[in-house]
Amino acid sequence: MLRQPARVVAAGFGLAIAIGTVLLMLPVSSESGEATSWVSALFTSTSAVTVTGLFVVDTPTHWSTFGELVLLGLFQVGGFGIMTFASLLGLLVTRRLGLRMQRSAQAETKTLGLGDVRRVVLGVIALSLLVEAVTAVLLTARFATGYDEPFGSAVYLGIFHAVSAFNNAGFVLYSDSLMGFATDPWICLPIVAAFVLGGLGFPVLFELVRHLRRQQRRWSLHIRITLGAYAALSVVGPVAIIGFEWDNPATLGPHGVGGKLLAGFVQGMSPRTSGFNVLDVGAMQPASLLMSDVLMFIGGGSAGTAGGIKVTTFALLAFVMLAEIRGEPHVHVLGRKLPPEVHRQALTVVLAGVGLVLAATLALLVMTPFKLDDVLFEAVSAFATVGLSTGITPELPAAAQILLVVLMFVGRIGPITFASALALRERGRRYDLPEERPIVG
Template sequence: MTARDQVRTAWTALRRTDRSRTRHPARLVVAGFGGVMLLGTVLLMLPVAGESGAATSWNLALFTATSAVCVTGLVVVDTHAHWSAFGEGVVLGLIQVGGFGIMTLASLLGLLVTRRLGLRMQRSAQAETKSFGLGEVRRVLVGVVVLSLVVEALTALALTARFAAHYGEPLGRALYLGVFHAVSAFNNAGFALFSDSLMRYATDPWVCLPIVAAFVLGGLGFPVLFEILRHARGRARRWTLHTRITLSTYGALAVLGTIAVTAIEWDNPGTLGRFGFGGKLLAGFFQGMSPRTAGFNSVDTGELHGATLLITNVLMFIGGGSAGTAGGIKVTTFALLAFVMLAEIRGEPNVHIADRKLPREVHRQALTVVLGGVGLIFTATLALLVLTPFSLDAVLFESVSAFGTGLSTGITDELPVAGQLILVVVMFTGRVGPVTLASALALRERLRRYDLPEERPIVG
């Protein structure tokens, strides 16, 4: 083989490698988020980013950058006390980029998957492809940007007016607080500029309710919000299956979570017991809504009853809507598995949801996402139990929170460096993992030209 032939062979192999990479867009999601996370780490390590003027250690900067980009909300330092105005600006920018990236990339991957399936399985997926289609890439990008800015602006306006009029904050400071918490709320980041998160505003509906509205809208996901707007304008005749599942499951979990938390914590002097009737209802509502999306807390999480912590773990693990800024396995995944179980209990060969048949591939994808999340949380919990002296309930709560939302019982800053790095991995995998795993599984779907003899093992 001549030198020219060797060069040509190498170039052909390189082009095949590049094409294989572009066929797996999930890799671009991981690489993009990883790059932004590393850039944020470098910026937060600069002396100008710290309030004291000293450089921040790499592990603290990495943890904060990961939490911001993955819009998780776990912190190892007080955001307002440790970071300077520049540092807080970096955190705010990472939150905005992370939330925008999650909504955009997840929406585009969902669009890619549905169009791919629409071409390969016309009978089962073509109708859903038409109803779920979000238009061209440019339309998705513009839609996410406009939606994000509008919701954040309205939330910031409401919070600014409250901070300035009722709490006597100067207009500039009130505007800063309003913008920061509006961006943090819509992107479900859970970062606050107060050492007690939002506990000081637990009974103030003019602060709590705008924040709840923002993180619920962000947590529902862009495809659902886009369809709601289309339906309101009369451009959509019926809801898609995805939107119906998301809205119904999200609403049911919101009601059940609020009732459970409020009932259990009603007389707890460390949480709701110190408030009046109206304050208990508001704080219970906020604390019941926050675990699945935002990561804010209006009561001391460390004072919650064990039963409430368990309920919160479940809500954090489930999370919010697909292609939204909330974490978790997503409410659609949870609902789909519930319907699969119901069909199996009834002895039905197929799963039907709202006059639609659920493809069997979706069963396996949902099961893979859930078991992958369980395995990640189990591994992280086991490692933290070995490395730290904390109890199982506190460590489990921390692991689930890193995977989903960002609430904490107060042990995050007491973890050793190895423990914090474990949570960094969980935050990154928990936020990027479900969407990339689900899309990769869907795009890898292929027909098998032969099958093996069937044999049924004993189950149960």
């Protein structure tokens, strides 16, 4: 894994997507009993495995129960794989760099023991099942008592949406996503809680559990940055959406004050990257779309089911900028000094993401007749594996859909493997070159 982490991760996700594509192409997977085209099956399988949520066919009407169960299995496997792979790679990077700094004899092995792998895998499984089970019980109770669903149907709906929420998949068994539940806190809030927990990442949740059990008193720098940045953006997003959409007759306008606050809160949290929408995204104000673009691009926590460049990367760059503005020679964050290589890694990940999104946006503008707002939103949503859309996804030509497939795949495994590869490739130089400063700005 250390020598070729990108190949291991890419091969695992590629195999899952291929299996999902074959299963979704089977006639038994569709409601009509006819085979689904390979492009639609590939797009849907990729969207499920990368826990994105974009779709080119309507989920509840096109797929049979078998097809829906295939989707559930794909985004469960995808979410589990993301949290496991990312957590192991993060542990691997920390172990290697930590051992190297200590100049320990074990540093030359640069490997993880079976105990480490077992702890991470079992931890991810236990955490996933616990959150999904609690969420499923709450949703099942609401579907059964509030919407008169038969018990079996309520259980099915509860489990499907709980798994989709925790894995930030965004797949819903309703054609209008969660718009029909926009003012129902008993549906919306459990789903928000589930995708926030999934989006924070296993390392953060694991450390929180250890802290609650008093096994660890001091929080690490990673958890403090993640929680702080996540909390700040969780305020900015809902406040912006509520403010921009308050009087929009096509979104929040028809609701009462309480309904506006709840729906605006859910819609403002969703770009972090759950993909559930309680408002008509295509009818939102341009300012709301741009704010959603920013939130989607930033994403959630490292080693979680959310996508994007990650809140930690975003926060680190903010600290770097602050130190430069102040004229400080070093970057200090919450009582800790950041090594220069972390600055470079964060900058590289962000610029690579920006370049990929801009290239995809330009290609989509060339291939489709849609305006920039819609195309940019689609590209960012695919790269950040969010799943929100202004409604143009099913109308895209096959070539554009294939481009989004590539973007979802790269957007999901790229930041994970790219960041770890940058850290693992660090090596010293035996000499340095003469220093010269070019003009900046």
